[in-house]
Amino acid sequence: MATISDVAARAGVSTATVSRALNGKSTVDPELAARVLVAAEELGYHPNGLARNLRRQETAVLALIISDVENPFFTAIARGVEDLAQVSGYSVVLCNSDENEDKERRYIDVALQERVAGVVLSPTGRSTNVDRLRRQGTPVVAVDRPLTGPDGDQVLVDTRRAARDATRHLVAGGYRRIACLTGPAGVRTADDRLAGYLDAVGEENALFRRAEYRAEGARVAATELLELPDPPDALLVANSTMTIGVLETLASRGVRPGRDVGIVSFDDAPWTTLIDPPLTVVAQPAYEVGRVAAQLLLARITDGTRRPTTTTLEARLIERQSSRR
Amino acid sequence: MATISDVAARAGVSTATVSRALNGKSTVDPELAARVLVAAEELGYHPNGLARNLRRQETAVLALIISDVENPFFTAIARGVEDLAQVSGYSVVLCNSDENEDKERRYIDVALQERVAGVVLSPTGRSTNVDRLRRQGTPVVAVDRPLTGPDGDQVLVDTRRAARDATRHLVAGGYRRIACLTGPAGVRTADDRLAGYLDAVGEENALFRRAEYRAEGARVAATELLELPDPPDALLVANSTMTIGVLETLASRGVRPGRDVGIVSFDDAPWTTLIDPPLTVVAQPAYEVGRVAAQLLLARITDGTRRPTTTTLEARLIERQSSRR
DNA sequence: ATGAAAGCGCTAACAT
DNA sequence: ATGTTAGCGCTTTCAT
Numbered sequence: 001m002a003t004i005s006d007v008a009a010r011a012g013v014s015t016a017t018v019s020r021a022l023n024g025k026s027t028v029d030p031e032l033a034a035r036v037l038v039a040a041e042e043l044g045y046h047p048n049g050l051a052r053n054l055r056r057q058e059t060a061v062l063a064l065i066i067s068d069v070e071n072p073f074f075t076a077i078a079r080g081v082e083d084l085a086q087v088s089g090y091s092v093v094l095c096n097s098d099e100n101e102d103k104e105r106r107y108i109d110v111a112l113q114e115r116v117a118g119v120v121l122s123p124t125g126r127s128t129n130v131d132r133l134r135r136q137g138t139p140v141v142a143v144d145r146p147l148t149g150p151d152g153d154q155v156l157v158d159t160r161r162a163a164r165d166a167t168r169h170l171v172a173g174g175y176r177r178i179a180c181l182t183g184p185a186g187v188r189t190a191d192d193r194l195a196g197y198l199d200a201v202g203e204e205n206a207l208f209r210r211a212e213y214r215a216e217g218a219r220v221a222a223t224e225l226l227e228l229p230d231p232p233d234a235l236l237v238a239n240s241t242m243t244i245g246v247l248e249t250l251a252s253r254g255v256r257p258g259r260d261v262g263i264v265s266f267d268d269a270p271w272t273t274l275i276d277p278p279l280t281v282v283a284q285p286a287y288e289v290g291r292v293a294a295q296l297l298l299a300r301i302t303d304g305t306r307r308p309t310t311t312t313l314e315a316r317l318i319e320r321q322s323s324r325r
Numbered sequence: 326m327a328t329i330s331d332v333a334a335r336a337g338v339s340t341a342t343v344s345r346a347l348n349g350k351s352t353v354d355p356e357l358a359a360r361v362l363v364a365a366e367e368l369g370y371h372p373n374g375l376a377r378n379l380r381r382q383e384t385a386v387l388a389l390i391i392s393d394v395e396n397p398f399f400t401a402i403a404r405g406v407e408d409l410a411q412v413s414g415y416s417v418v419l420c421n422s423d424e425n426e427d428k429e430r431r432y433i434d435v436a437l438q439e440r441v442a443g444v445v446l447s448p449t450g451r452s453t454n455v456d457r458l459r460r461q462g463t464p465v466v467a468v469d470r471p472l473t474g475p476d477g478d479q480v481l482v483d484t485r486r487a488a489r490d491a492t493r494h495l496v497a498g499g500y501r502r503i504a505c506l507t508g509p510a511g512v513r514t515a516d517d518r519l520a521g522y523l524d525a526v527g528e529e530n531a532l533f534r535r536a537e538y539r540a541e542g543a544r545v546a547a548t549e550l551l552e553l554p555d556p557p558d559a560l561l562v563a564n565s566t567m568t569i570g571v572l573e574t575l576a577s578r579g580v581r582p583g584r585d586v587g588i589v590s591f592d593d594a595p596w597t598t599l600i601d602p603p604l605t606v607v608a609q610p611a612y613e614v615g616r617v618a619a620q621l622l623l624a625r626i627t628d629g630t631r632r633p634t635t636t637t638l639e640a641r642l643i644e645r646q647s648s649r650r
Numbered sequence: 651a652t653g654a655a656a657g658c659g660c661t662a663a664c665a666t
Numbered sequence: 667a668t669g670t671t672a673g674c675g676c677t678t679t680c681a682t
Contacts, residue, residue: 344677
């Protein structure tokens with residue numbers, strides 16, 4: 001594999017000149033520069049990023065650690081991050097932590113080792129430890145869920161309020177016994193959505209179940225709720241993956257969404273308009289979350305002294321037919 | 326940020342010993358090793374991967390360049406690659422080429438620069454150029470779509486046969502005028518699925534449209550087909566993203582899937598059982614494609630002289646109700 | 651078993 | 667404007 005010295009030799013100049021020519025630095029004689037370019041081309045030269053980054057003490061790589069690559073909410077964030085990073089010349093390493101603190105920790109290690117320029121992270125759990133990153137001065141932006149401990153940059157969605165509004169919408173639709181299906185305790189979005197639900201129905205009317213943010217767990221929880229002596233007539237479901245489980249359960253029991261049981265789901269997945277009746281959803285600005293996070297991260301990379309910011313974006317209730325009888 | 330010399334100084338040994346101790350190399354006096362570990366711990370030392378890789382002339386990073394992060398088919402591949410890479414100590418950089426040859430080329434450059442150990446790639450187009458990777462000796466395995474030119478490792482799905490079987494299934498179901506909605510010309514999966522369809526209906530009965538592998542294009546194409554004087558009574562759709570567009574179009578025109586127009590779609594997306602009627606699909610072993618690709622890649626990384634392999638996996642027709650009247 | 655020293659490929663002072 | 671040189675942090679001969 002050709003190195004900078006090979007190019008220098010071929011062009012009859014020093015490696016320094018090659019470096020300068022290739023990086024468009026300072027003033028290099030146009031003729032020499034041309035010779036360098038030709039030589040590089042002929043040799044199929046590609047600069048060694050490792051050596052460059054080692055020397056420069058910086059990389060143009062961002063790590064994005066998300067909890068589920070198969071969840072459209074997170075892939076939309078990924079797109080947002082990527083689109084913004086891309087135009088600034090950064091590449092994005094997508095790491096899938098799988099809601100697993102071990103994998104998350106391992107990926108943080110990788111980020112540290114590879115000396116990435118910054119990290120966007122949707123913290124898996126209660127105990128996500130970003131201290132190691134902070135200690136090394138690697139900028140971090142949390143998305144979707146806040147980091148515990150001292151403040152850093154964050155991009156969140158006002159999900160409690162969204163849950164409250166969604167629940168009120170169900171109340172207004174005439175549903176009288178509304179249940180909430182949310183994620184595990186300690187996961188902030190799960191807790192917030194539950195809290196918003198409670199805001200709307202009041203503690204005394206609370207009926208909820210927790211499960212993993214997965215279809216499987218939601219099936220179990222939904223079955224439980226439906227088999228109650230006094231089953232709910234409406235469901236607020238905390239993410240679209242869970243909603244898949246819920247809808248399957250309803251279908252298998254012959255319970256009709258909307259008519260028999262009102263449904264509002266978080267996340268406007270692409271299929272929500274295809275089902276019958278179309279699903280009323282809380283649309284989160286996932287792409288925007290990603291973009292803003294990347295912006296914040298890049299800003300902090302260039303200026304480490306910025307004051308930490310928390311950006312809270314609003315979600316939007318999209319009323320379709322699953323919340324009408 | 327602490328370096329190996331800091332650790333060496335603190336432990337009162339040479340950097341060589343620190344390196345050996347930390348990498349569990351050869352025989353290091355247990356007592357010294359312990360001292361090194363303590364010193365490293367105290368300093369919060371994280372080895373600099375850049376320097377290590379530069380020296381070792383190798384990285385433990387794989388690049389995965391796929392054409393659409395939001396397509397469940399590709400995210401399933403990503404999972405497969407990641408799961409397998411992970412246990413071998415490799416991390417995976419996910420790059421989203423967006424069916425865009427420019428972005429694809431740029432990511433290939435990044436892979437080259439960062440000296441990744443290998444690349445898994447779903448080639449965007451006719452003219453994907455992997456020569457630069459090959460020339461540098463970076464192992465590449467193509468997934469989903471073959472690379473043009475001299476052979477390399479590939480993991481494909483027998484998608485032509487799957488399309489033929491799916492079409493025959495529609496014929497057997499009593500549909501008489503079956504149309505095919507496929508991707509752009511030159512994209513191998515699109516061409517193969519069309520070919521399989523033609524195998525089954527015969528050239529003389531051919532009725533097909535091409536569009537981007539997106540919901541939007543599929544909407545237009547579906548509308549066109551439905552407005553024909555002699556419209557189709559069944560549709561074979563080449564991917565699940567397009568199917569979303571098709572189903573929306575049908576719904577907006579009051580055409581009932583299955584009953585009025587039979588539907589078979591490629592890809593068993595998570596929502597396909599939720600719609601009414603449940604969707605008959607061609608399930609591709611995407612996760613498996615990813616796993617096998619990663620296996621091949623790792624094998625080639627350790628032994629560059631292996632003969633190139635093409636693995637072709639079978640797809641499976643899952644008969645549900647959208648292909649029955 | 652341990653240390654000294656070279657060098658991976660590049661960039662940035664510094665010198666000319 | 668160009669070349670010389672040092673050094674980024676690590677691993678790995680080569681001595682000892």
